Amino acid sequence: MRYLWTDGIEAGKYKELENDINTDVCIIGGGMAGILCALRLKECGISNVILEARLPGEGITKGTTAVLTAQHDVMYSNIVKKYGTEKAKQYLNANLDAVERFRTISARYDCDFENKPSVMYSMSGQDGLKGEADTLNRLGFPAEYTTSPPLPFHTTDAVVYPGMAQFHPLKFLNNAAKELDIYANTFVYKLNKTTAYTKKGKVNANKVIVATHFPFINSRGLYFVKQYQQRSYVIAYENAPALGCSAVDASGSFFFRNYKDLLIVGGGDHRTGKKGDGYNAVENFVRQHFPDAKEKNRWSNQDCVTLDSIPYIGRYSPALPDVYTATGFNLWGMTTSAAAADILADMIQGKNNRYLEVFKTSRSIFHKQLFVNLGETAAGMIFPSLKRCPHLGCSLHYNRTEHSWDCPCHGSRFDDSGKLIDSPAMKDANV
Numbered sequence: 001m002r003y004l005w006t007d008g009i010e011a012g013k014y015k016e017l018e019n020d021i022n023t024d025v026c027i028i029g030g031g032m033a034g035i036l037c038a039l040r041l042k043e044c045g046i047s048n049v050i051l052e053a054r055l056p057g058e059g060i061t062k063g064t065t066a067v068l069t070a071q072h073d074v075m076y077s078n079i080v081k082k083y084g085t086e087k088a089k090q091y092l093n094a095n096l097d098a099v100e101r102f103r104t105i106s107a108r109y110d111c112d113f114e115n116k117p118s119v120m121y122s123m124s125g126q127d128g129l130k131g132e133a134d135t136l137n138r139l140g141f142p143a144e145y146t147t148s149p150p151l152p153f154h155t156t157d158a159v160v161y162p163g164m165a166q167f168h169p170l171k172f173l174n175n176a177a178k179e180l181d182i183y184a185n186t187f188v189y190k191l192n193k194t195t196a197y198t199k200k201g202k203v204n205a206n207k208v209i210v211a212t213h214f215p216f217i218n219s220r221g222l223y224f225v226k227q228y229q230q231r232s233y234v235i236a237y238e239n240a241p242a243l244g245c246s247a248v249d250a251s252g253s254f255f256f257r258n259y260k261d262l263l264i265v266g267g268g269d270h271r272t273g274k275k276g277d278g279y280n281a282v283e284n285f286v287r288q289h290f291p292d293a294k295e296k297n298r299w300s301n302q303d304c305v306t307l308d309s310i311p312y313i314g315r316y317s318p319a320l321p322d323v324y325t326a327t328g329f330n331l332w333g334m335t336t337s338a339a340a341a342d343i344l345a346d347m348i349q350g351k352n353n354r355y356l357e358v359f360k361t362s363r364s365i366f367h368k369q370l371f372v373n374l375g376e377t378a379a380g381m382i383f384p385s386l387k388r389c390p391h392l393g394c395s396l397h398y399n400r401t402e403h404s405w406d407c408p409c410h411g412s413r414f415d416d417s418g419k420l421i422d423s424p425a426m427k428d429a430n431v
Contacts, residue, residue, distance in 0.1 A: 001299040001402075003062050004236045004264065005170045011055050012174050014184035019201045023049045023181075025348060026196050026203045028188050029211035030056035032064070032334060033326050035173055036341035037209050038180045039105070044345055049203060050180060051196060053187040057173040059422075060213050063301030064333060065234060065264055067246045067257055068102050069164040070095035070141070071118035072332045074128055074250055075309065077135045079358075082308060087358040089139050091310065094355040096141070098338035099165060111172035116257070118161040119149050119247040125156035127250035133159045152241050153289045166246060166257055169334070189426060191217060194322050207348050210316060210325040211340075214304055214411065214424040220317035224392065224424065225373050226365055227306045227328045229411025231402075233279045234266040234301065237286060237293035254285050255331075262296060271376075272302060272422075273397045273408025300402060302411060302422055304328045307367040313340045313359035314347065324348070325361065380409040391425040405431050 025041055027034045030052030041048045050056070070092055079088040106113040122129050133145035142162060149158035190197040194205045210216070215223040240263030248255040254267040265286055270276025277284075279298060286293050306312060306328035313336075316323040324347060326340035339355065346353040380394030387396040387405060394409035404421060405414040412425035420428050 002297045003299045004259065004262070004297040005062050005064075005066070005168060007297070009170050009174065011058075012177055014052075014055065014182050017051065017183040017186040017198050017201045017203070020204065021049065021201065022204045023047050024205065025207045025209060026051065026194070026205035027209045027211055028191070028196060029059075029213065030177075030182060030184065031059050031061040031211065031213065032057070032169065032173060033337040033340055034209070034211035035176050035180065036337050037211060037326075037344055039176055040341040040345040041348070042180065044349060046345075046348065048181065050182040051186045051188050051198065051203065052182060052184050055184050056177050056182060057170050060302060060333070061169055061173060063234070063299055064169050065255065065257060065266055066169040066334060067118065067164070067166050067255075068099050068334050069118040069161060069246065069332075070099060070335065071120055071159075071161040071164065071248065072330070073120070073248065073252055074132050076139060077128060077132050078309070080135055083358070085139070088135070090355045090358040092136070092139050092141060094339040094343075094358070095332075095335045097342070098335035099163070101338045101342070102167065102334070103165060105176070106167055106172060109172055109175035111175065112168040112259070113165060114167070115163070115165050117245045118164040119151065119158050119245045120161070120250050121149050121151060121155040121158035121247060122250045123155060129157050129159050129250055150244055151247060152243070160245075164246065166259075168259070191323070193320075206322065208323045209344055210323065212423055213302075213327065214422075215316065215325050215327055216424050216426055217316065217320075218392065218424075220319050221325070221361065222365070223312070223327060224410050225370060225377070226312065227304045228369075228373050228376070229272040229302050229304055229422070230269050231272050231276070231278070232266050232301050232303060232331070233268040233282055234264060234299055235279065235282050235286070235295055236262045236264045236297040237290065238262060238296050240290045240293040254282070263290065263293060271408060272411040272413065273399075273406040278401050302413070303331045303333070304411075305330050307365055307369045307373075308363075311336050311340070311359055312361040313343050314356060314361040316361070318362070377409045380407065387429065387431050389425055390427050390429055396429060396431065405429060
């Protein structure tokens, strides 16, 4: 794999934790969510440190397509049906505020920030886009329904979201990280209340934010049944058209955007540990719609998907009142990270946040996806295999495309030698 965002980017120099320290807030995880939380807390005058197991941005963030948008598939009609208009408005405004937050912060950094509309299109005309546009209009957002979107291939209809944006995530993150207190290559192997333990020292904090993509404390919160992980495959192409927007298929099959003279196309999604079309799906899509395009980079990434497609932001669990988390970003991690930073900063200060209710971690788990997740876990635990995931003991499946051992239960991944790649596992596997 060759990640686009790491091309020509030199990682910053970071210290490692080598002794015990004290702080107001300890943030575990140095991806986009952790960095934005630290920035927001610093603005509020709250001391904080970030503990990152590798280098900041080296986990999930380096694989994002880095679109800054409140366009999250056919989302708002679904939220209205499940939870009502008020919560749909909360979700919308939280993400619109997040786009503006990035627009403001990005002015401080060289991060190739661009204002671009987002387009959600349909190839069938049966994806409910007219209804989605009407819902957004009722919520106060000027979404435009059109039967002729600005795309270079035939579509039946689309919704255009004005005022959205895109950027270079690692340029942004590396510049922001210079302002923060970060300990890299510092793996947290245990959290006891608000004390984080590493091999060379511990951090005693008043509050803790777990921003590790997938929460790692299994005894609380039930996140291992409240979400699953899926793989996405991305290829960057040369000799492809400039679209003037970011775009996503309403069925969730493909998403794409430009970066300079490249076209970034993603798709082929499947549950981690299961078989899927992967890169083949992306290649076939591009051959059909952009036949002259030539591949430059390819990579894959991992996303946490919640039971109702709304992230979990708030207290980790009632039993851990001073521990917070942000997870389950459902492929839209950039704006959700910014929304999480504002929500958690308010919670830590004892303030009410007007968007917390829609994201609260304690909402009902009784959705169809819960029983799918439970079924996958049961199957993974009883499947006969000597290669087991050290997270909760599920069988590991070999991923021939990426040469990794993947867990279909909760999404942990390991390389050929068993070295941990992706959480929630906390140690290497015996493969």
